[in-house]
Amino acid sequence: MPKNLRREPRVYELTEAERRCPQCGETRAQISAERSEQLDYVPATLFVVEHVRCTYACPHCEGQVVTAGKPAQPIPKGLPGPGLLAHVITEKYADHIPLHRQERRLARQGVELxxxxxxxxxxxxxxxxxxxxxxxxxxxxxxxxxxxxxxxxKLRDSERKIKALARLWIYFGDHLYPYNVFDFTRSHKRDGPSLFLKGFRGYLQADAFSGYDGIYAGGNVVEVGCNAHARRKFVEAQKTDLTRASTALAYYRQLYAIEKQIKAELAKLPEDANEPTRAAIRLRVRQERAVPVWESLEKWLKEERPQVLPKSPMGGAIGYMKNHWEALKRYTSSGYLSIDNNVAEQHMKTIATGRKTGFSLGVRPAGRPWPCCSA
Known part of the structure; x- marks a missing residue:
């Protein structure tokens, strides 16, 4: 059991009669105790905080009256305390429990909201x-x-009784500031990421969405591809071209095995090893082991591309790799980059989980609560 959990001892003893020895009648002494642990749960409890602001007046001077202040509240003059508000936010945005279900939960506790x-x-x-x-x-x-x-x-407008599709974007930082920051846009146009990333200089790891092309064209942002995305295309191609797909996936098994070896090597470092040290190891291993695999993969792609139909699943998978070749292998040139974009895609999976519970955004205030409360 986690050591940080509160322990609640429950000691079970024999009664005086049970302690008595049946042979001689002497009272038996305790010689040991058997211990075991059980995990239990106390449901969350609502309570009312009464804020009493005391007022003071000078008995000698007229008008010298002052009232004690109240600490700042998350919602000025609002009903919810910080604990309840944090609970509702967590249930909605982290656990994907819709507000109508939370409404019923609160009603069961006697609070109609x-x-x-x-x-x-x-x-x-x-x-x-x-x-x-x-x-x-x-x-x-x-x-x-x-x-x-x-x-x-889904974006809903209850007044106009219409629904549309909006977009939620995640921007995940590196080791310096590993924060996940969300953004909301009403469409899938490139204006969203272009506005959010204004002023950014560095590497941007993403899928091959054409909306990012304008960002890369400026020269301040360098494209890094997602090999998990490229690999999935060969997985899909197995249905129609098992032999070639298996060969491509074998190359990817080698590349991901190298990343696993790097993790094992990094695990041997002291806990206080800095990121430049770790990045240097990643770069060295990738240059020594991954680059030769990429060279062999490139040769194989050149040989196979003329032999497949461009619009077939295999042709699409090979074409995707050739069109984004430099971006896909760019991680081998820096120890600070990742082989894929899974860290961002995994966060997006939480949205998919929310969609299964009927998750949607209201027009007002234009989806702003979601990015602020989820970050």
Whole structure:
């Protein structure tokens, strides 16, 4: 059991009658105790905080009256305390429990709160968290590498009774500031990432979305491809071209095995080893072991490309690799880069989980609570 959990001892003893020896009648003495642990749970409890602000007046001077201040609250003049607000935010954005289900949970505890009230709380919380969100965004833009990905999400307008698809984007920093900062846009146009990444200089690891091309064209941002994305195309091609797909996947097994070897080598370092030391090891191993694999893979792709139909699954997989070759192998030239973009894609999977529970965004206030409360 985790050592940080509170322990609640429950000692079971024999009664005086049970302690008596059946042979001689003497009282038996305790010689040891058997211990075991059991995990239990106490449901969350609501309580009311009564804020009492004392007022003082000078008995001799007229008008010298002063009232004690109250600590700043997450939502000024709002009903929820910080603990309840944090609980609702966590359940909605981390555990993907919709507000209508939270509404029913609260009702079971005797507190009637409408879903619209909970929505207003999310908007108020986002407003309070916005300075922290802006700081995290600023720090992520100072990183040398940013991982990004996006996914669709339903956008609803209850007044106009329409629904549309909007986008949620994640921008994940590197070892300097490993924060995940989200952004919301109403469309999948390139304006979203272009505006968010304005002023950024460094590596951007993403899929091959054409909306990033304008960012790379400026020269300040260098494209790093996602090999997990490229590999999946060969997995899909197994259905129609098993032999070639198996060969390509064998190359990828070698490349990912090298990354696993690097992790094992890094695990031997002292815990206080700095990132430049770790990056130097990654670069050395990749240059020694991964680059030759990439050279063999490139030769194989050149041989096979003329023999497959361009519009077939295998032709698409090979074409994808050839079109993004430099970006896909760029990680071998730096120990600070990753072989794939899985760190961002895994965060996006939480959105997919939320979609299964009917997750959507309201038009007002334009999806702002989601990025601020999820970061």
């Amino acid at each position: 409408s879903r619209s009230t909970l929505c207003d709380w999310m908007a108020g919380a986002a407003q309070s968290l916005e300075p922290l969100y802006d700081l995290m965004k600023t720090l992520v833009l100072l990183c040398g590498t940013i991982h990004t990905d996006d996914t669709s999400v």
